[in-house]
Amino acid sequence: MSPSSLRLIALHDSVNDSLALASQLRNAGIQANMRHAEDLPDLHELLREENPDLILHLVDLPEPRLAEVVATSRGCSPAIPVLGMTTSYSMEALLGSIAEGARDLIDLNQPAHVLHVIQREAAAVRDARRLVQLETLSQDSEKRCHALMESSRDAIAYVHGGMHVHANAVYLETFGFAQFDDMEGSTLLDLVDAEDQQRMRDYLRSQGGEGATSKLDEVRFRSRNGSAFTASLELSPATIDGEPCTQVLIRTQADTHALEEQINFLSQRDLQTGLYNRQYFLDQLEAQLGKVRGGSPASALVHLQITHVADLKAKLGVAGLDALITEVGKLIQKIVGQDVLLSRYSAHAFALLLPEQGGQSPEAYALRILAGVTQHIFEVDGHSATVKAAAGISVLDQHTPSVNELLNRAERATLDAEEKATDRVAVYTPKEGEISQAEADGQWNRVLQNALTEDRFRLLFQPILNLMGDNGRQRYETFLRLLGEDGEAISPGQFMAAAERTGISHAMDRWVIQHALRTIGEARQRGLNPQIFARISGSSIVDPEFPAWLSGQLISAQVHDGSLVLELNEKVATEYLKQVSELQPKLAELACPLLIDGFGLGDEPFRILNYVEAEWLKLDRGLMESFATNKANQAKVREMIKAAQQHGARQLIVANVENASTLQLVLADGADFVQGHFIQAPMERLEFNFNAF
Template structure:
């Protein structure tokens, strides 16, 4: 949103922003009522407000924004950075200002203000997500069977029901006014005081603490206490998790291991894998690990097999396949049952080492017969393969790549392997880019850019037949659309050559036609900013004896606004050759009709 009394100056400011590659969808207000109505009904990221003007002064803009209660930053546009202008901005409650006359300052200030706005929006979202998470956690704590309390400066600030039951307290409010020291056996008090002092200074022990605690009725008992950092209502505290002493450490270890395992296959389960994958990604990103490859294995036609065998026999098949995979690859690797019919294998080392392993297991599975109850059958597997590298950001990114590679392998047929090698993919991208460059330059040299013609019919009737020219690139039997090659051409400075080839072909088509035709030809900003283009165009028209009025050059409105200074003299020169000019996508600017005063539009 721009608040400015001078429409031309507002357009100039927007043009500066577009030239700086800042996307804008502008609107303009000049009075308080229109500003209030617009802000109430539309989402606005920022307001650029002209200072030292009376129609809609800065304090009115600021009051209007404050009344609707939205976080919309206001940037005061000052004619000069002086004491009076800055004082007006500050007194109005506006924290951001810049000089509209200094382009660099204008652009940088808007970028900084918008970045701060995005940060605030993200922070609000994170706070909302955190609030939701804390509510879920509070619900889980309340229903947890573990005795948990939050303690600050030795006092209870939260206790769950299991904690109250553990110490035989009936009233949570009574527990809240009971210091933790009152729950400790007399012999443990000195050590506990030291522990609480250490906690207050930020020293929280990582290991479990064996303590002798005291219930409300005075009965003493042995317990194990685990400490961890926590917060309650934004205030830091310490979580105390109290458990009876472990009778059998080995049994506890086995139980923890069982929680991480899939009961059918003995492989690790999905929840363990998520944490393990995150740890491996972080290790590779920090340089602590050289690399890991992941193999994503799916039993082909698994759903069809399950319908034929039944769920019970399918489970028996999976329980036969899983140990076979482990035996073929080697027990030293990490094996995961990721889904009903999908396994993931984590392999140490680079992807080059994993490829022969994938080929080996694929062949071994294909040649083996598996049991599914009373039935014996052979199966095939499809494999997706990738590698964790330093550029990998999250575990989810790795999984998405694996799933895509599996889809690619399935597209090839059953029993196939698809490999995503990040380094190789980068090489392929560069090679593909070079291929496009070669294709475009070859098309220019060999006249493989062809024109299609779409009629433009006048509703009022016209003796001249108008056609829109649509450029295509021929590559053998294939016809390539502009969306596929224009971007590459712009990035590599080939777009002006394409434009000139299109103009040549258009002039040739007009010359060869026995009808009274005129062609609309789209031109890029690069061409319409090139001082040599009108000279070249004049030569082409003279050589073909074609009148310039048969050509209508067109360019988008946004380009005219953003590159007005460069384009304007070129358009006047083209008009001098009797060529016509049209604005494409007219109406997308702040006040499109103003352009008609500055350009000789036909």
């Protein structure tokens, strides 16, 4: 549940009294979802349907009695607190209510008392639920750790007070014990060679009270049969059966080398097919480009795409399709041999780096691979399958601008090859007037540099409407526009990708923030209380100097109350998750909230909130397409609004509200904030009349 959102069940005089109480809480800033119960059967039914945070009972009612309400609540969900309410508050009434099982008694004649008690109990419920979650996670984690320990190839044991309390099979075998009963009661020092025992004692004393993992290298151990060996020792805090202890990991030099080799192998390979992975392939491609520019012979990139994936998936299923892709990769590797760098480029595509072929053209080489793949009959889980594919080729020579452009060219050639009826291989050739992405980016970079110098950027402002009716603060999102040489406004969709690739988006972000702060200052002089949402790019996220620069700007503008909100796209936040999770606490110290835009897509949209405490969320605009008639989108938005409240997101904005029907639907779903052209198109000044809507 959100700190500002509560699910309540009230047994009051009437439905109107329950709604009046909910209104009182909303006016205090608490979004109260109030359900009214007439009697005990009604309460029992609501408890089956809902998972409320609190139950409120008017003890002045003749029926049901408070004790009956408490008993009904505990029978359905013992953890839900019951609060009594009365208009005749006294110490005697308070003690009587507590004796009947209530957590407290609320004085309805004192609005402040109502608010404080409900907030306190809601916080207690949140803490209790979080504690249960953490205990469950801890128990699950301990079980997983225990299972991993037992299956590990490392020698691992747990010690408490220096005594062994558990050890895995590898640990027992390392020291010559057949079973743990033979080791039980022995100390870690018992396993250390006499020459190293004093060193080990000193090390263990130095670790007293330490909470981090530590390591001691080159320790001489002695097994049960008297043989000595040298290994490293790692100690880390752990628990076993809920009790604190120390995990001991002993690793020989041979183990370390084997582990390093395994890690190195896994870092280069696609786990499903065993081929090189995309990142390793790109690194090698970059290295090869450097060699070619240095005078090495030209080579070629082949992009081979499976072209009828939907049909294969329908026939073989997801698991069968994965197995087929693995078999295709093995066949290609067999055709090209080990001298050709082959990778799994994407889910259903492979990439090959062909060396100089000594007279054989890259096209002929690719045709040989394609023929081998398309003429082969694959067997997958008892099903026979053939594969259709197409291949695109891009030559890597001294004129290749970049690896990204090389890949783009190969993919475009693959699309051309897919149009062929036979011999579905195509070599990239520039079309008339076509320029590389690098050249296009360079042109945009010059335009944007000039625009910054000549002040040809503009900000537009679109209002964000609070459906709760609180218009004490005027909220607007900024929209950046570039003025062309003819004065026509150009939207960021045409230049922002190039700006990020060339690095100039960093300077544009700063321009937007400075002008947003200037707008806030001007609006305050007019008696307004604005809150401006300004979008930033990934360039600012990875800039280590950005927090200090932003702090200086906020101090200079005297903005310390959350009036500036930084807006970040969900895809960017996911791509730079570590940097965003480190930046967000710094923004919180500056009273500068963070908004995640493009929210609500994917299987686990709320997963990012485990790492980034965003105060604002904005639903992805795709969820609002044809919203008035799209039942699936309506259900998804309804789910997102409810889930956002449960996951602690303080505020959620529904954007792209383009008509009255959409507004009515999201209002009924419980949306707090909306934005869109139906409310107001982006405007040049902060002049929207929030009270008139």
